[in-house]
Every structure is written in C-alpha cells, then in structure tokens.
Amino acid sequence: MNRINLLSQRLANQIAAGEVVERPASVAKELLENSLDAGADRIEIDLEQGGVKLLRVKDNGSGIVKDDLALALSRHATSKITNLEDLESIGSLGFRGEALASISSVSRLAMMSRSDSDEEDNGWKVQVEGQNMNAKVEPIAHPRGTTVEVRDLFFNTPARKKFLKTEKTEFTRIDEIVKRIALSRFDVQFSLQHNQRSIHKLLPAKSEQEQQRRVALVCGPAFVENSVYIDVERAGLRLWGWVSLPTFSRSQADLQCFYVNGRIIRDKLVTHAVKQAYRDVLFHGRHPAYVLYLELDPAIVDVNVHPTKHEVRFRDSRLVHDFLFSSLHKALAEVTPKDQMTGETSNPNIKIVDLPSSENKQAKAFVFQSPLSLQEASPPPYQVDPHSAGGSLASVQDQLAVLAKLSSDNEEVPPLGYAVAQIHGIYILAQNKEGLIIVDMHAAHERITYERMKLACENEELKMQPLLVPLSIAVSQAEADCAEEQQQVLLKLGIELERVSAEAIVIRQVPSILKDSNIEQMVRDVLSDVLEYGSSDRIQSHQDALLSTMACHGSVRANRHLTIPEMNALLRDMEATERSGQCNHGRPTWVYQSLDELDKLFLRGQ
Numbered sequence: 001m002n003r004i005n006l007l008s009q010r011l012a013n014q015i016a017a018g019e020v021v022e023r024p025a026s027v028a029k030e031l032l033e034n035s036l037d038a039g040a041d042r043i044e045i046d047l048e049q050g051g052v053k054l055l056r057v058k059d060n061g062s063g064i065v066k067d068d069l070a071l072a073l074s075r076h077a078t079s080k081i082t083n084l085e086d087l088e089s090i091g092s093l094g095f096r097g098e099a100l101a102s103i104s105s106v107s108r109l110a111m112m113s114r115s116d117s118d119e120e121d122n123g124w125k126v127q128v129e130g131q132n133m134n135a136k137v138e139p140i141a142h143p144r145g146t147t148v149e150v151r152d153l154f155f156n157t158p159a160r161k162k163f164l165k166t167e168k169t170e171f172t173r174i175d176e177i178v179k180r181i182a183l184s185r186f187d188v189q190f191s192l193q194h195n196q197r198s199i200h201k202l203l204p205a206k207s208e209q210e211q212q213r214r215v216a217l218v219c220g221p222a223f224v225e226n227s228v229y230i231d232v233e234r235a236g237l238r239l240w241g242w243v244s245l246p247t248f249s250r251s252q253a254d255l256q257c258f259y260v261n262g263r264i265i266r267d268k269l270v271t272h273a274v275k276q277a278y279r280d281v282l283f284h285g286r287h288p289a290y291v292l293y294l295e296l297d298p299a300i301v302d303v304n305v306h307p308t309k310h311e312v313r314f315r316d317s318r319l320v321h322d323f324l325f326s327s328l329h330k331a332l333a334e335v336t337p338k339d340q341m342t343g344e345t346s347n348p349n350i351k352i353v354d355l356p357s358s359e360n361k362q363a364k365a366f367v368f369q370s371p372l373s374l375q376e377a378s379p380p381p382y383q384v385d386p387h388s389a390g391g392s393l394a395s396v397q398d399q400l401a402v403l404a405k406l407s408s409d410n411e412e413v414p415p416l417g418y419a420v421a422q423i424h425g426i427y428i429l430a431q432n433k434e435g436l437i438i439v440d441m442h443a444a445h446e447r448i449t450y451e452r453m454k455l456a457c458e459n460e461e462l463k464m465q466p467l468l469v470p471l472s473i474a475v476s477q478a479e480a481d482c483a484e485e486q487q488q489v490l491l492k493l494g495i496e497l498e499r500v501s502a503e504a505i506v507i508r509q510v511p512s513i514l515k516d517s518n519i520e521q522m523v524r525d526v527l528s529d530v531l532e533y534g535s536s537d538r539i540q541s542h543q544d545a546l547l548s549t550m551a552c553h554g555s556v557r558a559n560r561h562l563t564i565p566e567m568n569a570l571l572r573d574m575e576a577t578e579r580s581g582q583c584n585h586g587r588p589t590w591v592y593q594s595l596d597e598l599d600k601l602f603l604r605g606q
C-alpha cells in the first residue's frame with residue numbers, strides 16, 4: 001500500500017468534475033444557470049465544434065467584483081448560501097459552489113466580468129493554472145456582466161474525451177438544454193450560435209401569446225396546437241403550463257419538460273402522476289407531451305439530492321403527487337368537443353396528428369384540435385335535436401331543416417352538429433356550422449358508457465337489474481374459484497353471481513346499463529381480467545380497466561343500424577361527457593374538417 005497524501009487542487013476538482021461535467025451540455029447548463037442566478041435578462045451562447053472546442057456564455061447580469069473573481073473559480077465557493085438554514089430554502093439554481101472549479105479543472109477556462117460596484121474599472125479577467133489552480137487576474141475591457149469561455153473541454157482528461165459523441169450529437173444536446181432553460185425563463189432573451197451560424201434568437205416573451213410562441217418554437221407548433229393551457233392553484237401549490245391532448249401522443253417520452261420553481265427536473269414521482277392522469281385516455285404504450293411548471297414554497301422541496309440538481313425531494317410527496325394527478329386529470333376530462341374546435345386553424349396545410357402508427361395513415365388528413373385555453377371552456381349546451389325522424393339517412397325534409405339552422409345566425413348549433421347519415425355501419429357523418437364531423441360510433445359510445453359506469457361506481461349506485469332467467473355458464477375451475485372469492489368486488493361492479501358447482505356459475509344480476517349486451521361474454525371477460533390481475537387489492541386499481549372492458553362490450557357494435565335521432569342523441573351525449581374525444585383505448589372518437597379545409601382539398605378558390 002502507498003502512503004496517504006493530499007490530492008492536488010486540480011485532481012480533487014477533476015474528481016468532482018466526474019459527477020457534474022459529463023459533456024459539453026452539462027457545462028452549458030451550469031453556465032446558463034449561473035447567468036440566470038446573476039439576474040441576467042440577455043444571454044448569448046457561442047459554440048464551436050459542438051461546444052468541445054469552444055463554449056462561451058455571455059450575460060448582462062450583476063457581474064463579479066474583482067476581489068471575488070479568484071474565489072469564484074475555487075471549489076466550495078459560492079455567493080448563494082452562507083449557512084445550513086439557507087440550504088433548506090434555496091431560491092437560486094446553483095448553490096454547491098463547485099461548477100466553475102470543476103469545469104476549469106478539465107478545460108481551459110477564462111472568466112471575464114465587470115460588476116456595478118467596480119465603477120472605475122473596465123473589467124477583469126481570471127484564469128487558473130497549475131496543479132494548485134492558482135488564479136491569475138488581469139485587467140480587460142468588458143461591459144457589465146460576465147462572460148465565461150470554456151475551451152478544449154477534456155483536453156487533460158483523455159478518458160472522458162473518448163466518451164464524447166460526434167460534433168452533431170454534442171451540439172444537439174446543448175441545443176436541447178438551451179431550449180429547456182429558455183422555457184424556464186420567458187423574460188430572458190437567449191441566442192445560440194454554432195460555428196458562427198445563428199441557430200436561435202429567442203426574444204423575451206411577455207404576453208401569454210408570446211410565451212406560447214416560444215413554446216411553439218421550442219416544442220414545435222403541433223404541440224401548442226394540440227395542447228391545453230392550464231393554471232391551477234391549491235394549498236400553496238401552483239401548476240401551470242401546456243399539456244398535450246390525448247390524441248397528440250408520442251411514441252417516446254421525449255417532449256416532457258417539468259420545472260420545479262424554475263429548475264428543470266426529471267422525477268419519478270412527477271412522471272408517475274402525469275402518467276396516471278393520462279391512463280384512461282392514452283393509447284397503450286404512448287407518451288403524453290407537456291411543458292409544466294410547479295411552483296411551491298422552496299422550504300418544502302429539497303433540491304440538494306443530486307450533484308447535477310436534476311432531482312428533487314418533496315417533503316410531502318403524497319400531496320404533490322395528488323395535486324399533479326388531480327389537476328391534470330381534471331383538465332383532460334374537461335376538454336369538450338367545443339373546445340377542440342374553437343379557434344381558426346392557422347396552418348394552411350392539413351395538419352398531421354401524431355397518432356399511433358397503425359391509425360396514422362387513415363386519420364392524418366383530419367384536424368382534431370386547435371389551441372384553446374381551459375379558462376374559456378364552458379360546457380356546451382345539451383340539447384336534443386327536435387327535427388328529424390327515424391331512418392339512418394336524413395330525409396330531404398330533415399336536411400332542409402338542418403340546413404336552415406346551420407345558415408341561420410341566431411340558431412345555436414351544437415359543436416358536433418347534426419347527423420346526416422350513418423356510413424358502412426361504423427361512422428356517423430355530421431355537419432355543424434363550420435364543417436364536417438365524422439364519428440366512430442362504437443368508440444364514442446364506449447367512452448360514454450364507460451364514463452357513466454365510472455361515475456355510478458364512484459357514487460356506489462351502479463344500478464343492477466335482476467335477470468328474468470338467471471344465466472348459468474360453464475367456466476374453468478380457476479374462474480369459478482375466482483368468481484367465488486371475488487364476489488364482493490364483482491358486486492361492486494354490478495355483477496351478482498353465485499358458484500353452483502366446481503365448474504359452473506349462475507349470474508343473477510347485471511348492471512342495468514348493460515342489460516342488452518352479451519352478458520355471458522362480458523362476465524367471461526371480466527372474470528379473465530380479474531384472474532389475470534390477481535389479488536383483490538390489485539383489482540381495485542384495475543377497476544377502471546374492468547369497467548372499460550364492460551363498456552366496450554356494452555356499447556353499440558359496428559353494423560348496428562342507428563336512426564338519425566339516435567345518432568343525434570349520441571352526439572349530444574358526447575358533448576356532455578368527460579374525455580369524450582378519445583375512446584377507452586385512447587383512440588380518437590371523432591375527427592373534424594372545416595369547410596375551409598374541405599375547400600382546400602378540392603383546390604376551391606385557389
């Protein structure tokens with residue numbers, strides 16, 4: 001064994017750098033955070049060769065006084081906290097006092113700065129050299145603010161350098177960080193240059209509209225057009241931002257930005273709460289997109305849990321989880337067809353909705369959504385069309401009556417309009433004042449039934465209806481065991497049954513909303529679900545899934561003939577039902593195309 005000796009400053013810093021300086025993007029993050037902490041409202045980022053050759057961040061913040069310059073580059077030196085109490089409610093992004101020391105130990109770093117308090121000076125430059133990282137300060141001309149220049153990252157740590165990817169990849173990662181940070185501070189102007197080429201210039205965004213534009217620039221316009229703006233405040237917690245409508249989901253969890261008091265966070269608790277909020281409405285295996293800001297008292301969140309400060313710990317994690325879940329769940333439930341259609345479609349092209357790939361091709365010519373704000377959302381009027389008699393094609397008379405309504409200025413036409421016909425036994429065609437609506441009647445009915453059952457289940461008043469003739473079905477022994485064990489659970493789902501032999505059960509009552517469906521099939525499906533999901537406490541959490549199965553079987557199947565009044569009633573039900581824009585599996589229940597868009601399809605007026 002060797003004798004023990006004290007590591008040199010540089011080596012100690014290089015070891016610490018292992019945790020925080022993984023690649024150029026981590027350098028960018030630390031420098032940008034420092035500029036924001038210094039109160040800058042204009043930040044310029046300059047890169048060469050993916051930030052490896054040069055990464056320069058210039059800000060117009062407070063600057064650093066001459067006497068502090070050397071300290072700024074030493075480890076355990078910070079202006080952001082002074083004692084343990086400060087650590088318990090951190091308002092700044094940085095506080096560990098090690099970023100600059102770490103970065104300067106693995107690169108050639110120079111910092112130029114001028115603060116307001118050094119009135120006579122033009123500015124100062126600091127660099128460190130040698131194993132002990134001695135600081136050298138010299139005068140230089142610099143405007144108020146700070147510039148940090150990081151050259152030749154990892155030039156002295158070849159092992160780290162080997163892990164760097166191509167210039168393009170490293171650049172993309174920095175770009176990603178810049179964009180995410182830009183979304184955390186709408187009031188700050190950011191510009192990014194790479195190899196002398198200007199990549200972005202994001203002007204300060206003051207109004208909600210300008211903020212929305214920045215979000216569109218960073219996340220793509222489709223995200224903004226297909227999302228809901230929310231702003232909820234409760235018990236000292238505030239959640240605001242944009243969440244995608246379920247019909248705009250992604251195959252990867254790549255468009256998810258979450259900020260806690262302005263800090264970018266990746267947190268399991270947050271991901272879980274959001275996922276749960278979308279559970280009912282998102283197509284299996286798809287991911288929601290969101291840009292969300294959580295604001296809370298800094299004292300109830302611990303930010304000092306990870307060197308890169310990407311994670312936090314909430315003091316009351318249950319409270320935060322519930323708040324996130326319930327706010328988002330409610331927001332998604334409140335999206336009505338009317339919301340989804342308000343506003344003009346700004347994009348002259350037909351928008352492509354990012355749907356699960358199998359659906360993609362059929363549905364992409366249609367627009368589902370446009371920007372909307374929940375505050376403006378009000379439930380649409382629920383009314384049954386007084387016109388139209390039986391038949392699955394509207395009679396000439398009906399059509400005339402509907403046309404009169406559509407063209408009249410004083411008639412309130414419901415958002416999903418009036419049914420015109422049923423086609424291929426699957427779709428309902430309807431028209432409203434502005435265009436054409438196509439409804440997948442099974443998907444729509446399924447959602448309505450499901451929401452009703454959930455509501456009834458919640459209120460424990462799922463009405464049951466005794467069967468005139470109890471239905472006896474042959475099942476496997478395992479299914480019969482399960483039916484017997486889970487009798488109470490099934491009863492809560494509205495199914496009363498009894499085991500009559502080793503391999504037979506008798507059904508006595510079923511939910512009255514499902515009385516007309518194929519009861520035997522439904523009970524079999526429910527039993528197999530119960531079997532698959534195992535123990536009874538897991539059933540509780542899968543109750544929705546069971547209800548969904550039941551709703552699916554209880555809903556109008558394809559090829560069932562619907563009369564025009566039935567179709568209209570379905571449309572009105574959809575308008576009044578929560579989450580009616582998606583079926584239980586997250587597929588859209590309706591699509592809409594405005595007259596303008598129809599005109600474009602036929603090159604009318606061009």
Ligand code: ADP
Nearest residue numbers: 034038072078079094095096097098099100146
């Ligand atoms: P931390 O941010 O955790 O305090 P850093 O090593 O990142 O640690 O920075 C050390 C100190 O240098 C900061 O506390 C701050 O006082 C000062 N500093 C760094 N960057 C800037 C800047 N862009 N403008 C003003 N002061 C800065």
Ligand code: MG
Nearest residue numbers: 030034094099
């Ligand atoms: Mg810092």
